[in-house]
Structures are given as structure tokens and as C-alpha cells.
Amino acid sequence: MTTSHPLADGHAQILLVGEVAYLVPTIRPDMPPRLRRLLRLRLEATLKGRCSRCSATATAGTPLAPRLGELLIEHEGWCPVADGAVAPLLARYWSRRPRRTTGDDPG
Numbered sequence: 001m002t003t004s005h006p007l008a009d010g011h012a013q014i015l016l017v018g019e020v021a022y023l024v025p026t027i028r029p030d031m032p033p034r035l036r037r038l039l040r041l042r043l044e045a046t047l048k049g050r051c052s053r054c055s056a057t058a059t060a061g062t063p064l065a066p067r068l069g070e071l072l073i074e075h076e077g078w079c080p081v082a083d084g085a086v087a088p089l090l091a092r093y094w095s096r097r098p099r100r101t102t103g104d105d106p107g
Contacts, residue, residue: 035089041081054079
């Protein structure tokens with residue numbers, strides 16, 4: 001079973017898949033289609049443990065606490081879902097959105 005829990009800032013959500021929780025960017029309907037597509041591909045890579053574009057595989061990162069750690073996927077530099085390709089698009093999207101005030105709906 002998969003459930004999603006948005007964080008208060010609306011930028012990310014906790015995706016629960018069985019007993020595993022993933023902190024992933026929120027994919028919003030008002031995002032540009034390219035950004036939504038790239039974020040979906042990144043989410044797919046996270047959940048499957050392998051990128052469908054560059055074949056990068058997930059590795060365990062630094063343990064943060066008992067039963068809590070990072071999952072890292074080092075995409076190839078040319079990969080369309082590499083951090084360097086997606087981060088500027090995501091930053092531009094969030095910089096153009098109006099700031100929320102406390103109590104606003106994060107969705």
C-alpha cells in the first residue's frame with residue numbers, strides 16, 4: 001500500500017510504501033509538463049532503485065538514525081533527470097509561485 005503525506009511547505013511529501021518512507025518533491029498539476037515528467041522519472045528511479053534513462057542504481061547513503069538513512073542515485077551527467085538538470089527547473093518553478101502564509105493549503 002502506498003500513501004502520500006504532504007509537508008507543510010508544499011515542496012515535498014513523504015511517500016509511504018509498505019514500511020519504507022521516501023521524502024520526495026511534490027509533483028503539482030500546475031508545474032510545467034517537462035518538470036512534472038522529469039520528477040515522475042526521478043520518483044520511478046527512487047522506487048525501482050534504477051534510473052530508466054541512464055541506468056544509475058540506488059545506493060545506501062549516510063545512516064541518519066536507527067532504521068533511517070538516505071537513498072542515493074548518482075545519475076550520469078547527461079541524464080535528463082540528473083540533479084543538475086532538474087534542480088534549476090524546480091528552483092525556477094518555486095521562485096515564481098506566491099509565498100504561502102501559515103494556514104494555507106499546501107496543495
